[in-house]
Amino acid sequence: MISPSRPDSPSSSSNWLRVLSRLVICSTLILALSVALKTRSRLSLLLPSFSSQHPAVMSYQQERYIAELAVQRACLLTQKVFFEKAKGTVSKDDKSPVTIGDFGAQALIIQAIRKNFPNDEIVGEEEASSLRADKDLSAEIWRLVKDIKLEDAESDKVLGGPLPSEESMLDIIDQGNSAGGPKGRIWALDPIDGTKGFLRGGQYAVCLGLIVDGDVKVGAIGTPNLPVDDNATINASTGAQQEGSSANGVLFSAVEGEGATSRPLSNGTLAPSKSISMRPVGNIAEAVFCEGVEAAHSAQGDNAAVAERLGITAPSVRLDSQAKYCSIARGAGDIYLRLPVKKDYQEKIWDHAAGDILVREAGGQVTDIYGNRLDFSKGRTLAANTGVVASPNALQDQVIAAVKAVLKL
Ligand SMILES: Nc1ncnc2c1ncn2[C@@H]1O[C@H](COP(=O)(O)O)[C@@H](OP(=O)(O)O)[C@H]1O
Ligand SMILES: [Mg+2]
Ligand SMILES: [Mg+2]
Numbered sequence: 001m002i003s004p005s006r007p008d009s010p011s012s013s014s015n016w017l018r019v020l021s022r023l024v025i026c027s028t029l030i031l032a033l034s035v036a037l038k039t040r041s042r043l044s045l046l047l048p049s050f051s052s053q054h055p056a057v058m059s060y061q062q063e064r065y066i067a068e069l070a071v072q073r074a075c076l077l078t079q080k081v082f083f084e085k086a087k088g089t090v091s092k093d094d095k096s097p098v099t100i101g102d103f104g105a106q107a108l109i110i111q112a113i114r115k116n117f118p119n120d121e122i123v124g125e126e127e128a129s130s131l132r133a134d135k136d137l138s139a140e141i142w143r144l145v146k147d148i149k150l151e152d153a154e155s156d157k158v159l160g161g162p163l164p165s166e167e168s169m170l171d172i173i174d175q176g177n178s179a180g181g182p183k184g185r186i187w188a189l190d191p192i193d194g195t196k197g198f199l200r201g202g203q204y205a206v207c208l209g210l211i212v213d214g215d216v217k218v219g220a221i222g223t224p225n226l227p228v229d230d231n232a233t234i235n236a237s238t239g240a241q242q243e244g245s246s247a248n249g250v251l252f253s254a255v256e257g258e259g260a261t262s263r264p265l266s267n268g269t270l271a272p273s274k275s276i277s278m279r280p281v282g283n284i285a286e287a288v289f290c291e292g293v294e295a296a297h298s299a300q301g302d303n304a305a306v307a308e309r310l311g312i313t314a315p316s317v318r319l320d321s322q323a324k325y326c327s328i329a330r331g332a333g334d335i336y337l338r339l340p341v342k343k344d345y346q347e348k349i350w351d352h353a354a355g356d357i358l359v360r361e362a363g364g365q366v367t368d369i370y371g372n373r374l375d376f377s378k379g380r381t382l383a384a385n386t387g388v389v390a391s392p393n394a395l396q397d398q399v400i401a402a403v404k405a406v407l408k409l
């Protein structure tokens, strides 16, 4: 027979022990919870810098903002050079205006990256060695760079304010010397893309992309001479006629998984943005090609043969620079072809990084002539790719099939 337990029996004292241990566990949990909450609120205060090391927290919003603002400030410089010096110089074969714009814009943008993301690497198109040897040119660029600022002082401060000296400007230009590669955070910078267009008085673009572990995550492109109106008719020489005209000047940007946007370029804070997307094309024969102007950069005869194969009869829109990616991303044209003139030419990552993410986020694909995605992990060039083909998702397979047929791949 089992006797009933008494309060002082061994089983009653083990009950007390159980209650006590539960109390200890509960208070430990409460303590741990309050420490976690405090850490979280501290992290959210630090979020902009925290997110740059932990992108999943805030998906590159700070990077996008700095990229847009830095590109916008650099466009102030390039437009100043464009209107004061560049126009009409092509006939005299004088390349110095674009050199001034290139170096000046690279200095301003790298300064902004260094200020905000000091541990990131930068692959910039330009390097300062030739400038160090040309004191007059260096002094001329410094005179221009030191006076460039956004009208909004706070925004300018975010980018690091004025550079302290000519020497520091040269040092900063050289910080675009990263070899690139498959690991880490690497900015690809083309301070003036479409130098030929710039000198011709036409389209050019200031381009900045952030590559993380070989994949482009953020892109910003300033196109000072593209019309703000998405539906305006454009061609190689559109847009540059009037200095200070509010009809021209667009800033495009994209973040992986967050879509593509555009806004008018401004002199101060960022203007309100709108979302952009590629045009739906029901019948591929109704698509419009966007192509380069320079015959040396893409095989225009092959482009025409692809158009014919697809039944496309509308004339191509011809533009210099990554303005082509921008145009198809906002539905001003549909297909960008850059078929190789020389099979062994290696495209540069700064010529494509920002455009690649912009088009992908606007509902398109960007591949090489074989249909493979552009591989930004190979260093300063797209060594694994040949040519570029970009079009809306629904058309890409058809376009690639036509490219392969024409190039006999
Ligand atoms: N043989 C070639 N094939 C393809 N691209 C070339 C090339 N020679 C130069 N380029 C690149 O073409 C870019 C301009 O492209 P587009 O013809 O679309 O405007 C140039 O950028 P920069 O103007 O920044 O030097 C340059 O890097
Ligand atoms: Mg370029
Ligand atoms: Mg360039």
Ligand SMILES: [Mg+2]
Binding pocket: 125, 195
């Ligand atoms: Mg160049």
